[in-house]
Amino acid sequence: MENVSNLSSEDAAGGMVISQAFGAEVLTNPFHETYLLGIIISICGNVLISISLNIQKYAHVRQAQRRSKPYYTSVLWWCGVVLMGVGELGNFAAYGFAPASLIAPLGCVSVIASAIISVVFLKETVRASDIVGGTLAITGTYLLVTFAPHTSTHITAHLIQYYYVSWYFLLYLLIEIILFCILLYLYKRRNVKHIVIVMLLVALLASLTVISVKAVSGMITETIKGQLQFIYPIFYVMLVVMIVSCAFQIKFLNEAMKMFDATEVVPINFVFFTASAIIAGIIFYQEFEDLALLNIFMFLFGCLLSFLGVFLIARNRPKIKQQDRNFIPMDKIPGRRHTDKVQPEATTMTYGSLAAKLMCNRAGQADDS
Structure with a gap:
């Protein structure tokens, strides 16, 4: 904690730059x-x-x-x-x-x-x-x-390590993992296919994405400015978290797009993503401190x-998601039962041939019996 005790502050009129723990700088000029x-x-x-x-x-x-x-x-x-x-x-x-x-x-x-x-x-x-x-x-x-x-905090590897082991973030991470496991159990095991369940899974992953994206982006920015950050393991840890969370976030988002219409998914995803990003910024980066x-x-x-x-x-x-109007569902044809089992594929070699007709007739006799 020697770095913390040796904090030094510059004059506020000279740019309002305050040196914080582990070499981080907070720019307070709006x-x-x-x-x-x-x-x-x-x-x-x-x-x-x-x-x-x-x-x-x-x-x-x-x-x-x-x-x-x-x-x-x-x-x-x-x-x-x-x-x-x-x-x-x-x-x-x-x-x-x-x-x-x-x-x-x-x-x-x-x-x-x-x-x-x-x-x-x-x-x-x-x-x-x-x-x-x-x-x-x-x-x-x-x-x-x-x-x-x-x-605007200058993100450095030391600052990320300091935030990463803070008790409030660890508590937040534990709660998020428990919620994610419960929602995943409801979605996968109990087969609860509700849009709120799926979008909450996306939002929980999005909070980790926001934290890791800001960390990686900030460390790259500091590296470009001349302070090399690639030598610290935390950079690669955050890079892996960013890639994995993004991949699973896209996976669940695509599943939501398959089950529900985009007019429902887009606004709900925006609200949940924004809320999770704000909470992540407050807890991990302490962005609302002294506000x-x-x-x-x-x-x-x-x-x-x-x-x-x-x-x-x-x-x-x-x-x-609009169904082709030229397509008629086979189970809606009057006077025919289970016709979806006997309709040949249009791409098969037997489509429209005598073999296809014989196959339909045999299936029809089996249904009648």
Whole structure:
């Protein structure tokens, strides 16, 4: 604890930089260029993500209308994928410059931009709920940026190790592991396929993702500035946690997209992810320490407005999972029982042949008997 006792503080007028334990620096100027840079990078990254999603959607629609090659052969679709990668990279970098409790709620910018782009370029109908939701989300974003913790911590390996062994984080981690095991038991063993169960699994993993992403991004940023962090094992521990938590988060999110419509998954995922990121930032990085009560209240109020705005924008959107209207379920044909067992596949060699007809007749006689 010699480093803690040897803390030295610089003059507040000379940049308001205070040296903390283990060489960490906290920048308390709300208009510091590092803080603003993180906000700008996050907003630009979310706008790029929304543009990429709409480009991919347009590529899917165009390929379906032309009934031509698969979507992954489209240059336009790959442009959307590249843009999404750049946007996610921007979000990753933003965690190294600004608090995690601010970067995560700024994800609502992607929803707002996507709604505007879909109306302007994809010619979707403007609804009253879109206007009200967009207004609420923009107002909430302004409150988030204004009243969020205006501190930007220089993340170092020693600081991460110090936070990692703190009793409140260990208690939080234990509670999260217990909750995750209970939810996983309900989901896998008890077969409770409720959207809240699945999205809570994603949110619990997301909290670890946010912690590890900010740690890795911050240590990379410090390395670029000249303080090498790659020599410490904690960097690689956080890198592994980031990769594993991201992989399982994507796994459960894809399962949710298969079982439920995207208009349900997107807003619930945004709310749960944002809440888990804020809690992770408060507990692990102590981002709300010494924050005024009014700032905390207005920050949470801004989050609430953003949540309501996202729900209004996503509400009553056209369902993405739509069944082909030319397809008639075989079990709905009147006067025929268990016809799903006798319908031959269109891709088989016997489709439409005498062998297929004989197979159907034999199955029908078996059913009648």
